Structures are given as structure tokens and as C-alpha cells.
Amino acid sequence: MRVFHSPLHARHDGGVELHRGQLVPCFEMPARADYIARALRDVGHAFVEAAEHDDSRLARVHDAAFVDFLRTAHARWREEGRDGSMLPSGFPARSLRRDRVPAGINGAMGYYAFDAGTPIVGGTWTAARASAHCALSAAEDVLSGSTAAYALCRPPGHHAARSAYGGYCFLNNAAIAAQRLRDGGVERVAVLDVDYHHGNGTQDIFWTRGDVLTVSIHGTPETEYPWFLGFDDETGEGDGAGGNLNLPLPRGTDWTAYTAALETALAAIRRFQAGALVVSLGVDTFEGDPISAFRLGADRFPQIGARIAALGLPTVLVQEGGYAVAEIGLNVAGVLGAFTE
Ligand code: SP5
Ligand code: ZN
Numbered sequence: 001m002r003v004f005h006s007p008l009h010a011r012h013d014g015g016v017e018l019h020r021g022q023l024v025p026c027f028e029m030p031a032r033a034d035y036i037a038r039a040l041r042d043v044g045h046a047f048v049e050a051a052e053h054d055d056s057r058l059a060r061v062h063d064a065a066f067v068d069f070l071r072t073a074h075a076r077w078r079e080e081g082r083d084g085s086m087l088p089s090g091f092p093a094r095s096l097r098r099d100r101v102p103a104g105i106n107g108a109m110g111y112y113a114f115d116a117g118t119p120i121v122g123g124t125w126t127a128a129r130a131s132a133h134c135a136l137s138a139a140e141d142v143l144s145g146s147t148a149a150y151a152l153c154r155p156p157g158h159h160a161a162r163s164a165y166g167g168y169c170f171l172n173n174a175a176i177a178a179q180r181l182r183d184g185g186v187e188r189v190a191v192l193d194v195d196y197h198h199g200n201g202t203q204d205i206f207w208t209r210g211d212v213l214t215v216s217i218h219g220t221p222e223t224e225y226p227w228f229l230g231f232d233d234e235t236g237e238g239d240g241a242g243g244n245l246n247l248p249l250p251r252g253t254d255w256t257a258y259t260a261a262l263e264t265a266l267a268a269i270r271r272f273q274a275g276a277l278v279v280s281l282g283v284d285t286f287e288g289d290p291i292s293a294f295r296l297g298a299d300r301f302p303q304i305g306a307r308i309a310a311l312g313l314p315t316v317l318v319q320e321g322g323y324a325v326a327e328i329g330l331n332v333a334g335v336l337g338a339f340t341e
Helices: 007-011 031-042 064-079 105-112 124-143 173-183 200-206 255-272 300-309 325-336
Strands: 002-005 016-019 022-025 046-049 148-151 189-193 212-219 244-249 276-281 315-319
Touching: 002 031, 002 124, 007 124, 031 046, 031 325, 064 105, 064 124, 124 148, 124 173, 124 315, 173 189, 173 200, 173 212, 173 276, 173 315, 189 200, 189 255, 200 212, 200 244, 212 255, 244 255, 255 300, 300 325, 315 325
Parallel strands: 002 046, 002 148, 148 315, 189 212, 189 276, 212 244, 276 315
Antiparallel strands: 016 022
């Protein structure tokens, strides 16, 4: 299948993240995309550089002021005499906030961020925008008749909400792709998120919408990031009532329990009668992942791919997480190999 990529991903190199009380090297590093590209080239996928797209595509799922913040944040940081990684140090907790964006960059950063693990550097906007362009190009490839296309997105996107960033994500590439499919005439779109972490941003974006079904299989938020959303009683509201399905699983989940959840997810997507599918493809469910705790061996990824491909839907696969860098390419190639195109 076609692989939509951009060399601009490398402009986002966050440096350090706050992890268990320590500043540690970012798990989400440029080498991830290079390892994926090498593995996909080796098995003969066709590489296409993502096309430029208008920023109005981003504003279809994100708040305009939030997008402006991302675009200008690092320049504002430099204007205050700083350089390097931006990490927030204060957040608007429940009873201690008004819904008001502070004028200064430090306050604005805490307002829009939801963790201190997602640094913004000088190239972050360029890379995040190019990552969204990969998703848009893959969606347009499917709208033109391909049965499946893959977006080699980096930075990832599924934690990015309508007006919040975190979890290594800035722009929600999967949501942008789903919206592109809707705008291209697909009436009902399903998003299946198989990243280890709950797709809180995607859930937020489509929470009140009935035209996009969101389904996420993930480590339970009782113990796993992002901790505050991803429980099974979150089902959507308004027109989106019944349009969100969360399948949280405990640490240590093996293939038997995992496939049961996957079958539940696929059955919901079949019932929804989607015209197209977006897969938020994290491979941090791999047993060797350094920040996750499922027990799926590398041999399981072709089986996951085969089950998703059996839906028979036009499919846009969007790269999300996966931090076992040496194995990430093999695992992504395993999923993609199950699709015929
Ligand atoms: C796209 C994506 O996969 N984002 C994940 C962001 C996770 N960031 C915080 C991870 C905290 C993990 N908890 C510690 C477990 C170490 N064994
Ligand atoms: Zn993840």
C-alpha cells in the first residue's frame, strides 16, 4: 500500500520529558519514524511524500485559538529570552481555574497542555503540521479508490483534543483524517484506536457527534496514562450518545483477552455500518514496549491486521505510539501486510 511520509517529522525532537519525577530522554524520538520507514521499504511498500494541505483542514477538528497557540508558542518562548524545550509547570485544576487563556506564554502553555511529557521545540509546529499532512494525503488516497493507505505520522496525534495537547501529540491526525473522509462524502466513519493508551483526544473531538464512531482498546486508566478518561461508561452525549466505545484492559493482558476485546470492537464497527475506517495504529501493545504493559508478541500484529482488514472497509492507517524502537518497524509492517493493497 502507499505510505505517506514527510522528512519534516525530524524537526520535532523534544529532548526531555518529565517521567516519574525525572527529566528523561523522550521516548517519542525521530528514530521511530526512520525505523518504520526502513522496515516498510524492505517489504516493498510504495513511498509517497505527503502533499501540502490548507490549515483550514486542521480547524475542522481543532479550536482556531489552540492551533494559533501551537503555531506561535516557540517564537513567544524565544521572545522571552528562552530557547530549547518548552514544558509547562502549572495546570488549571478543577476548582482553581476560569476558562481564560493567560496572556503570558507560561500560563498559556499550562492552559493548553495536559501533561509535562510533551515538549514543544522550534520545529514542533512544522513537524506536527507535516504529520497531519501525511494523514490528509492518506485519507485522500482512500477517497480516490485505494482500499487502504498508511500515514507514517510523527509526532503522533490521538491524545490531542479539540483544544489541548499532551501524550506526545499536538494535532489529532486520525481525527483530521476521519473528518477529511466525511468532507469527501463518506457519511459514517469509524475510528478504531489500538494504541496502548486511551485515545482521549479523539474521544473528545467526536464526543457529541453521531457521524463518527470512536472505539478504543487500551490499558485501563485506573493505572495507565492518560488516567482521567478511557473508562467503559464513557459512551458519548447528544447526537454522539452511544457513539463512543471504550474497552479498557488490565496491565499484563495477553492475546486471549486482547482478541476478545478486538472482536467486541470490530462487532461495534460492523453494527455502525461505517463507510470507511481510520485506525489509530499504536504498536505500544507489544510486550517489549518500555512504557506499556500488555503481553502481545510480534507474531500478533499480522493477526491484528488480518482481523481489521476482514472488515472489508476502505481504511486509513495512522501511526500513533510504539516505543520499542528496534521492533517498531517489524510490528507496523506486520499489521500492514494483512491488507492486500
Ligand atoms: C501516542 C502515545 O503513545 N502517547 C503516550 C504518552 C505516554 N506518556 C506518559 C507515559 C507514562 C507511562 N507510565 C510509566 C510506565 C513505566 N513502566
Ligand atoms: Zn500509546
